[in-house]
Amino acid sequence: MPEKLLIPSVEMRLGSLLEFNRKRDMEASSPARHKVRQTITISREFGCEAYPMAERLREIMEKKQGEPWVLLDKGLLDEVARDHNLSASVLGSLGEKSRFLDEILATFSSRWKSEKDHFRVLCRHVLSLAEQGNMIIVGRGSSIVTQPLKNCFHFRLFASPGFKVRSITRRMGVEAEEAEKIIAKQQRQRDNFIRDFLDRDAHDLGFYHLVFNNDKNNVETMARTIAEYLAAR
Numbered sequence: 001m002p003e004k005l006l007i008p009s010v011e012m013r014l015g016s017l018l019e020f021n022r023k024r025d026m027e028a029s030s031p032a033r034h035k036v037r038q039t040i041t042i043s044r045e046f047g048c049e050a051y052p053m054a055e056r057l058r059e060i061m062e063k064k065q066g067e068p069w070v071l072l073d074k075g076l077l078d079e080v081a082r083d084h085n086l087s088a089s090v091l092g093s094l095g096e097k098s099r100f101l102d103e104i105l106a107t108f109s110s111r112w113k114s115e116k117d118h119f120r121v122l123c124r125h126v127l128s129l130a131e132q133g134n135m136i137i138v139g140r141g142s143s144i145v146t147q148p149l150k151n152c153f154h155f156r157l158f159a160s161p162g163f164k165v166r167s168i169t170r171r172m173g174v175e176a177e178e179a180e181k182i183i184a185k186q187q188r189q190r191d192n193f194i195r196d197f198l199d200r201d202a203h204d205l206g207f208y209h210l211v212f213n214n215d216k217n218n219v220e221t222m223a224r225t226i227a228e229y230l231a232a233r
Helices: 003-008 010-026 050-065 073-080 085-107 114-132 161-172 176-198 220-233
Strands: 039-044 069-072 135-140 151-157 210-213
Touching: 010 151, 039 050, 039 114, 050 069, 050 135, 050 220, 069 114, 073 114, 114 135, 161 176, 210 220
Parallel strands: 039 135, 039 151, 069 135, 151 210
Antiparallel strands: none
């Protein structure tokens, strides 16, 4: 529930994803299909302003490149992975790359238990969408799962307890004491999620190209820095 209050509804973003995929399918037969497009993953501590930054980054990247970008987050990815028809619409012909994707997924498969099939499907979607590029993927283990993809660039946000409490208090309209409880619970769930499904630690800085202190960098600064970093690469 807390994240639903901080991020617009899935329906508001699903249409953009489907339209993006439709246009990509239309241009598949043109020479542009060979262009390598970048994908950005964003990992964050709960309470950091990752979604507002990602939305601003999307706007900047679209203006710089003159191409549409799509912002993917937990809610949208879970919805796509859960709905078979929607899944087929989003992935389209990307299933042809299944052998390549399976090689990546195999590096994690021994760590999965049988009841985690949903996350296996979700990982396949994350990898497929990340590979086609012009994606900004927030959370859901994307920074770890997509490490083998050369077109992916990974960033992480952290902040002091005080910053996170103030941010959640402001954005969710709760008292500081309640914000502290929400942050502790959500962070614990996120850390457990990555450990249980991937046997990795999202706090390991070795996964990321750049790390931002949200106390000292606002949404605009972080978004523009990432955009410039990608332009230099």
